[in-house]
Amino acid sequence: MNLYQSQNLKIQNSLSGKKENFTSINEGHIGMYVCGPTVYSNVHLGNCRTFMSFDMIFRYFKHLGYKVRYVRNITDAGHLVDDAEEGEDKIAKKARLEKLEPMEVVQRYTVDFHNVLQKFNFLPPSIEPTATGHIIEQIEIIKDIIEKGFAYEKNGSVYFDVVKFNKTNEYGKLSGRKLEDMIANTRTLTAQDEKKNSQDFALWKKAEPQHIMRWPSPWGDGFPGWHLECTAMSTKYLGETFDIHGGGMDLKFPHHECEIAQAEASNGVSPVNFWMHANMLTLNGKKMAKSTGNSLLPEEIFSGNNTILSKAFSPSVVRFFMMQAHYTSILDLSNDALLASEKGFNRLLDALAFLPKLDTDTASSFDVKAWKQKCYDAMNDDFNSPILIAQLFDAVKYINLIKEQKETITAEDKTLVENTMYTFVFDVLGLQVKNESQNDEGKLSGVVELLIQLRKQARDNKDFATSDKIRDELMALGIQLKDGKDGTTFSVA
Ligand SMILES: [Zn+2]
Numbered sequence: 296m297n298l299y300q301s302q303n304l305k306i307q308n309s310l311s312g313k314k315e316n317f318t319s320i321n322e323g324h325i326g327m328y329v330c331g332p333t334v335y336s337n338v339h340l341g342n343c344r345t346f347m348s349f350d351m352i353f354r355y356f357k358h359l360g361y362k363v364r365y366v367r368n369i370t371d372a373g374h375l376v377d378d379a380e381e382g383e384d385k386i387a388k389k390a391r392l393e394k395l396e397p398m399e400v401v402q403r404y405t406v407d408f409h410n411v412l413q414k415f416n417f418l419p420p421s422i423e424p425t426a427t428g429h430i431i432e433q434i435e436i437i438k439d440i441i442e443k444g445f446a447y448e449k450n451g452s453v454y455f456d457v458v459k460f461n462k463t464n465e466y467g468k469l470s471g472r473k474l475e476d477m478i479a480n481t482r483t484l485t486a487q488d489e490k491k492n493s494q495d496f497a498l499w500k501k502a503e504p505q506h507i508m509r510w511p512s513p514w515g516d517g518f519p520g521w522h523l524e525c526t527a528m529s530t531k532y533l534g535e536t537f538d539i540h541g542g543g544m545d546l547k548f549p550h551h552e553c554e555i556a557q558a559e560a561s562n563g564v565s566p567v568n569f570w571m572h573a574n575m576l577t578l579n580g581k582k583m584a585k586s587t588g589n590s591l592l593p594e595e596i597f598s599g600n601n602t603i604l605s606k607a608f609s610p611s612v613v614r615f616f617m618m619q620a621h622y623t624s625i626l627d628l629s630n631d632a633l634l635a636s637e638k639g640f641n642r643l644l645d646a647l648a649f650l651p652k653l654d655t656d657t658a659s660s661f662d663v664k665a666w667k668q669k670c671y672d673a674m675n676d677d678f679n680s681p682i683l684i685a686q687l688f689d690a691v692k693y694i695n696l697i698k699e700q701k702e703t704i705t706a707e708d709k710t711l712v713e714n715t716m717y718t719f720v721f722d723v724l725g726l727q728v729k730n731e732s733q734n735d736e737g738k739l740s741g742v743v744e745l746l747i748q749l750r751k752q753a754r755d756n757k758d759f760a761t762s763d764k765i766r767d768e769l770m771a772l773g774i775q776l777k778d779g780k781d782g783t784t785f786s787v788a
Pocket of ligand 1: 329330331550
């Protein structure tokens with residue numbers, strides 16, 4: 296029996312606004328799509344939080360024994376500045392400003408995205424498709440939507456007819472909007488507008504002569520609308536209806552609403568059973584924005600090279616901080632909050648490190664089996680990681696009391712606590728033990744410490760030629776040894 300058969304998982308479904316029992320379409324398998332980054336700048340910490348929430352969700356599904364196909368795309372074309380219908384492509388704009396090929400911009404920031412995610416210990420998705428790699432599929436969907444009467448061509452561009460769609464389907468059901476209200480609140484169209492209705496959105500845009508990212512199509516040279524790529528890639532890899540579609544709260548409207556409209560118009564069925572939305576990250580109580588200076592890049596936190604925080608914080612501390620909030624709540628990052636998380640995380644790691652050394656007894660004074668199920672109950676309740684962490688700290692308290700001989704544990708229960716803690720801390724929450732020797736600084740100090748030992752051996756053997764050689768050669772490399780009464784230390788110039 297797989298674990299998922301004995302656990303009753305509930306997920307907050309944005310489509311119904313309710314927490315629903317989760318069952319997958321194909322038993323034992325899950326198809327999950329998450330809208331990935333538009334790779335035109337360094338990945339934002341807020342985006343990292345969204346992807347981290349879905350990484351934790353992916354990890355828990357896997358732990359429960361599901362086979363998950365997790366698709367997270369890379370947007371490398373079609374996303375216009377300000378998410379608007381007019382204007383420059385975000386990647387083409389960056390390419391123009393930096394005098395690079397658009398694909399150089401894409402490559403640079405895709406590499407940055409992967410580097411940051413690796414530091415945060417993300418599991419890679421099963422498929423990471425790109426928009427430019429699926430132009431043919433996008434054109435096919437447009438042809439299909441036109442044929443079904445839900446899209447029209449105008450001057451080389453193709454628009455989705457929202458008003459017509461709304462007559463048979465419900466446009467706005469995910470974001471809880473009514474089309475009539477949306478129309479009432481928007482400006483009326485002018486004669487130059489190509490759209491029939493102000494809410495219509497572009498499936499294909501005609502490329503102006505200066506637009507460098509362009510592809511041939513039945514409607515002339517152009518490029519796909521931003522919303523279309525996700526419909527093309529999710530349908531291609533996960534089918535017409537799949538289990539989970541995730542993304543940031545800000546994508547609910549219009550992006551996800553348009554994805555639903557495109558898929559329903561093309562396939563005639565609702566594309567997704569569970570829509571999940573992760574909430575945003577603020578910094579010192581305010582929205583993060585590069586323009587106001589109230590923003591931090593992940594690298595600036597790891598290096599401590601910023602004016603907002605008092606010190607550097609490791610990726611695992613930042614991850615632990617993010618896991619202390621439920622993914623649907625707004626989370627505020629501040630220096631104090633990170634300091635508190637660091638303290639908590641270290642307390643958790645200390646208890647974990649001490650766990651194997653605990654003395655065992657003939658009886659346990661703590662119901663370990665009930666505690667273990669409480670850990671699962673927390674995650675089964677819409678991936679409630681803060682409640683899970685509270686349960687982990689109940690175990691930390693118990694471990695520390697056993698250490699003080701105020702509580703007892705049997706050998707069997709000790710193994711159970713150990714396995715459960717390891718599973719949730721490392722496999723599900725994706726945290727890592729900080730290993731100094733993994734970075735270059737750690738390696739350097741390891742090597743110098745080794746040379747200090749060899750020098751001491753040489754001196755003990757009265758081989759002063761060798762001991763002086765080690766000291767002088769290190770000095771030539773800018774590493775100075777200092778002999779003190781507690782042994783030898785070193786400093787790097
Ligand atoms: Zn998307």
